[in-house]
Amino acid sequence: MAAGAEHAEAWGESSTSRQIRIYDGRVESLSDAGGRGIGIRAFLGGRAGYSFGTDLTPDGLRAVAERAHGLAAVADPDEHAGLPAHNGATDVEGLESPAMGDWTTERKIELALAIDRAARSRRGVSQVENTVYSDGEGQAAIVNSNGFAASYAATQAWAYSSAFAGEGEDLMTGMGIGLGRDPGALDPEAIGLEAADRALALVGARQPGSRRCPVVLDAFVAASFAGFIGGMCSADAVQRGRSLFAGREGDAVADPGFALTDDGRHPDGPSTAPFDGEGSATRRTPLIAGGRLCGYLYDSRTARKGGRQTTANASRGSYRSQPSVGATNLVIEPGEGSLEDLVAQAGDGVYVTEVAGLHSGVNPVSGTFSVGASGRLIENGELGAAVREITIASDLVGMLQAVSAVGGQPRWVPLGGSVQAVPLLIGEMSVSGS
Secondary structure, eight states: TTTTSSSSEEEEEEEEEEEEEEEEEEEEEEEEEEEEEEEEEEEEEEEEEEESSSOSSHHHHHHHHHHHHHHHHSSSSOTTSSSSSSSSOOOOSSOOOOOGGGHHHHHHHHHHHHHHHHHTTTEEEEEEEEEEEEEEEEEEEEEEEEEEEEEEEEEEEEEEEEEEESGGOOOOOEEEEESSSGGGOHHHHHHHHHHHHHTTTTTBBBBBOOEEEEEOOOOHHHHHHHHHHHTTTBHHHHTTTOOOOTTTTTTTTSSSSSSEEEEEETTTTTTTOOOOTSSSSOOOOEETTEEEEOOOOHHHHHHHHTOOOOOOOOOOOSSTTEEEEOOOOOOOOEOOOOOHHHHHHHHHHEEEEEOHHHHHHBBBOOOOEEEEEEEEEEEETTTEEEEEEEEEEEHHHHHHHHHEEEOSSOEEEOSSSSEEEEEEEEEEEEEEOO
């Protein structure tokens, strides 16, 4: 403001992260990194400028502020730019685990090694490509010229393992994943065995004949589709005409049993925070409910452009970037029944456990897709032979409208964003093989 801005906002961050990588049963690498910085937005005469820096001395901050003001002075006019009309913070507990400080580096290494041992323990696993443990502790703060000031701290720990089973051309891979607020939330045996079992389930996979049949998507695959759908619900994509959901608010786009929500305040969500990247209180925003498209995700700029209110979906990659529209925690609302129940309902079909090239294989405007996949045949309501080199094809709205059952065992899957996913039974899809 002292540099001449009409309105201004400062976003500060400080973070520490660690990563332990295991290969061939030994620690391959260990890294520990930290950083801090500040990003400043300045608004002047309907123009916006942004600058960031890591020198947090008075002179350093003054330089960042003056640079932001200078950039605003020469920017193109934007009638929709500005601070949110209302700021606030949601009361969210449990983002920062005090137990994180109890874990020494040695204990974290042992946890990573335990995951790796579990992945190797299954007979038939030929190799573990790598096992990775990571965690992070961070703080974020925001202050703006409207008088809003808030901050929060959060911790996160996650790990994954990638196992190989089979030999030569029949070598198949599987991944196990776990995440939580601290290392104690991770089950090393469950993560390692999941990687091994997913790889072993595909050993001997062959290409089946083409067919139209029911398809069960496992939680990993459902999460990837949900992430893509969440991106298409971005008001920015809609306003640019780059979304299949543009102009379809209120339309029937899914079976009534399928519901998708963006929940920035979910107590267990990896992307949960009390406020978004520009200081709006996080909330729960239905995207698809009762089979209909409820609306879109907005930050303050796209909200002004669309004559709406922000949904608190201003996302920041870090202090180095300006806020832009992004999903928080996408939640596929769980139904009832286990994966086994969905497989039994399918009768004869395909259980898809992996897809490749989803984001390049989906047309964001028409929603049509054709992507490579692998998994298992479903025969007489039970899992059968492993299959690979198949292609599943449909369009996203047609697929959502063909959802005939939703699983009831949700899990967080960091694929395609932060997604709480469940298995889905699609009544019929085109499956191309030999």
